[in-house]
Amino acid sequence: MYPSKKIILLTLIVFFYVTLISHGKEKNNLFSKVFNESEAKCVKVYGGTLGTEHGYAAGMIISPDGHIITALGMFLSSKKLRVVLNTGDVFYAKVIRRDRALQVALLKIAFKTPNYFNLKNSVVAKPSEWALAIGNPFKVADGKEKLSLNLGVVTMITKLEVKRRAQDVIYNAEAILIDSITGNPGSQGGALVTINGNVLGMIGKVLEYKGTNTRINYAVPGKLLQDFFDGKIKKANNKLTVYIGIQLFSISGRKAPAFIDRVDIGSPAFLSGLKKDDLIVSIGDIKIATCLDYDKAIKELSKGVKVQVLIRRKDNFYKLSLVPSEIKIEEEEEDEDFD
CATH class of the missing domain: 2.40.10.120 (Thrombin, subunit H)
Structure with a gap:
């Protein structure tokens, strides 16, 4: 019609x-x-x-x-x-x-x-x-x-x-x-x-x-x-973060690029295909330029909810799906305000 x-x-x-x-x-x-x-x-x-x-x-x-x-x-x-x-x-x-x-x-x-x-x-x-x-x-x-x-x-x-x-x-x-x-x-x-x-x-x-x-x-x-x-x-939602099972190479400080130093065997990161020396470029909608960016992005994730992680591995970029697991308690820092 x-x-x-x-x-x-x-x-x-x-x-x-x-x-x-x-x-x-x-x-x-x-x-x-x-x-x-x-x-x-x-x-x-x-x-x-x-x-x-x-x-x-x-x-x-x-x-x-x-x-x-x-x-x-x-x-x-x-x-x-x-x-x-x-x-x-x-x-x-x-x-x-x-x-x-x-x-x-x-x-x-x-x-x-x-x-x-x-x-x-x-x-x-x-x-x-x-x-x-x-x-x-x-x-x-x-x-x-x-x-x-x-x-x-x-x-x-x-x-x-x-x-x-x-x-x-x-x-x-x-x-x-x-x-x-x-x-x-x-x-x-x-x-x-x-x-x-x-x-x-x-x-x-x-x-x-x-x-x-x-x-x-x-x-x-x-x-x-x-x-x-x-x-x-x-x-109502603060002090909540999640576990994905990676440790960043941050010997140069938290403002260094977010290169993965270790992936826990059997962790959500391991199951998603993340590897040592991968550079994390973004998590969901959040661009990751430093380890500090990574810390903040992790606090935006929720247990059991799939998120896309964009990484650079050598000269190639890959999108991997990751599902965070158990929730841990951690103090949440709010972004700084203007004076």
């Missing part, structure tokens, strides 16, 4: 209408005021790239002191992580905190941001209500160019069982599913708001549904983002 000409025409009109809004060509319409106000509280985030990993995302300003929330990704490991405000001003950013369960990260820039989303005022999404998704798919906007707007409908609020390529991704929390195309590189970290401008949540990273191997358009609810910002989720 094919859609009628009326449905096709209506779809094209809505698409064209929303495109005009996002490019500022239509000033007096239903969504332009909400879009302009919300877009001013969003940012573009640029970091490093590795292989097929995209080095960019969107972000939401969530405090007057330069705090920004975005989606997890390897680009956050860049030493030159940058945030671009809607004015075109560029600032270096620091990663303050990560949460693998929600796939989110908290950044901070050394700049006052009086125009921000107050997550305490976020509202609970309701199925069938309209939602505006603001992001930067495929990095179409640069500098002070406006981000893109997608108009969609909330379909349901549910828990997800998702994966990212061959790697399972933990998401043991509620998610807002949206009938809107947001599962594209660059959209993640953007804002999801109601047509009245109330915050619903943050657009999630590109994920796939295990059942159909299709990408999911979803957002992390505002209440969970607020809990993460307040440190409540981190406090």
